[in-house]
Amino acid sequence: MTLLQNDIKNAFDQIYAEKELKDNTLSFISHQIEFRQKFHLRKIKKHVLVCTILIICMGIRWFSSNIYSQSMSYIDIDVNPSLELAVNRYGRIVDVYAYNDDGSKILQGLKLKNKPYYNATETIFNAMKDMGYIKEQSVLSVTVQSYDETDQKNMLDILKNMAENFIDEKQVSIYSVSEETKHNSHNHHITPAKYLAIAELQEVDPTATIERCKNLSIDQLEQMTHGHESGHQHNYQNDETKTETSSSSNNSSHHGCGMCDNRE
Amino acid sequence: MRDELQARAAIEKYGDTVRRICFMHLKSYSDVEDIFQEVFLKYVLYKNDFESDAHEKAWLIRVTINACKDILKSFFRKNTTSIDNLINQPYCFNDVDANMDVVNAILALPEKYKDVIFLFYYIGYSVPEISHILNKKENTVYTWLNRARAQLKVALGGDFIAK
Numbered sequence: 001m002t003l004l005q006n007d008i009k010n011a012f013d014q015i016y017a018e019k020e021l022k023d024n025t026l027s028f029i030s031h032q033i034e035f036r037q038k039f040h041l042r043k044i045k046k047h048v049l050v051c052t053i054l055i056i057c058m059g060i061r062w063f064s065s066n067i068y069s070q071s072m073s074y075i076d077i078d079v080n081p082s083l084e085l086a087v088n089r090y091g092r093i094v095d096v097y098a099y100n101d102d103g104s105k106i107l108q109g110l111k112l113k114n115k116p117y118y119n120a121t122e123t124i125f126n127a128m129k130d131m132g133y134i135k136e137q138s139v140l141s142v143t144v145q146s147y148d149e150t151d152q153k154n155m156l157d158i159l160k161n162m163a164e165n166f167i168d169e170k171q172v173s174i175y176s177v178s179e180e181t182k183h184n185s186h187n188h189h190i191t192p193a194k195y196l197a198i199a200e201l202q203e204v205d206p207t208a209t210i211e212r213c214k215n216l217s218i219d220q221l222e223q224m225t226h227g228h229e230s231g232h233q234h235n236y237q238n239d240e241t242k243t244e245t246s247s248s249s250n251n252s253s254h255h256g257c258g259m260c261d262n263r264e
Numbered sequence: 265m266r267d268e269l270q271a272r273a274a275i276e277k278y279g280d281t282v283r284r285i286c287f288m289h290l291k292s293y294s295d296v297e298d299i300f301q302e303v304f305l306k307y308v309l310y311k312n313d314f315e316s317d318a319h320e321k322a323w324l325i326r327v328t329i330n331a332c333k334d335i336l337k338s339f340f341r342k343n344t345t346s347i348d349n350l351i352n353q354p355y356c357f358n359d360v361d362a363n364m365d366v367v368n369a370i371l372a373l374p375e376k377y378k379d380v381i382f383l384f385y386y387i388g389y390s391v392p393e394i395s396h397i398l399n400k401k402e403n404t405v406y407t408w409l410n411r412a413r414a415q416l417k418v419a420l421g422g423d424f425i426a427k
Contacts, residue, residue, distance in 0.1 A: 010366075
């Protein structure tokens with residue numbers, strides 16, 4: 001060891017960190033550790049909050065796309081206009097569908113989505129009445145198909161009471177249909193009520209096809225069925241022409257056929 | 265992040281070394297306090313593990329030297345005088361009379377020479393180690409060391425430098 005090294009060592013050995021300096025530093029460090037841990041905790045809390053909000057948003061999105069918008073029941077209304085309302089498990093309209101041009105006219109300008117089905121149905125009945133589709137002698141057919149039997153029964157009761165405010169109860173035909181009937185009618189682009197009416201006609205007139213009969217109104221179909229049962233033949237061409245003419249004049253003669261059948 | 269116990273242990277173990285480096289560079293006690301706190305806070309916040317005690321010590325020395333350089337470079341410090349300089353500083357010497365000539369001679373050296381002298385003669389690092397700590401070329405360290413020795417020789421007389 002050099003003399004210089006020895007002296008430097010001796011000199012610097014005399015220098016020490018004061019107790020006060022150490023204590024102050026330790027106190028500062030403790031405070032900083034505590035502060036940073038709290039800050040870190042706050043940061044974690046913030047992240048947890050953001051994640052929670054994100055999960056809730058995703059949940060809402062999933063709920064709206066999977067649960068809320070899932071159709072659980074279908075209400076088909078046929079006066080001719082023919083319409084379908086898809087109802088979710090909360091009794092709200094999630095989709096509307098017109099089977100024919102008259103149905104489209106009714107739906108024009110109506111905002112039915114997310115409304116309770118009884119309000120939506122009432123709005124449709126009002127529109128039909130205002131536009132002259134529901135008259136004294138009209139036949140109103142409403143079918144309900146639901147995956148829940150209790151819902152189905154409640155819907156039938158509510159819709160029956162409501163329809164009777166618009167038309168004589170003898171001219172109202174409200175009933176439930178099976179999923180299969182609903183599926184088959186939908187495949188042919190007609191309401192279940194019309195599908196069943198055509199099926200009844202086919203029993204007495206095997207030449208009647210869905211394609212030939214789909215433009216006829218339900219009361220016309222029922223009239224033809226009764227006609228066949230009593231031995232009369234019908235000319236489909238004439239009926240179709242009559243329907244088209246009456247439909248285009250928006251004052252159809254089949255609305256007032258005077259021959260109505262209540263399925264219930 | 266290291267905990268309070270680790271901070272306490274480090275202050276006990278390396279506090280004197282950090283204080284000695286501060287002593288060489290800083291005149292104001294408040295600056296010493298600032299650097300002391302800054303160095304040990306950096307130590308607490310340093311995320312990596314140290315390979316050994318020697319690594320830990322070298323890291324603290326490097327951080328202290330850099331912190332002192334930063335504070336000396338500060339425009340505010342260059343252009344103002346701390347009120348601390350005008351009042352009595354807490355004295356950090358155990359023995360006031362001990363080798364004051366040597367201490368004064370080292371304090372009179374330029375900043376860069378102080379470090380090499382301290383690291384070489386007091387801590388006992390080799391030139392390559394000092395070169396690594398100061399992030400300077402070995403030749404530069406050798407040059408600084410020689411120049412520092414020459415200046416000390418003038419200040420203290422030839423006997424001090426004799427091997």
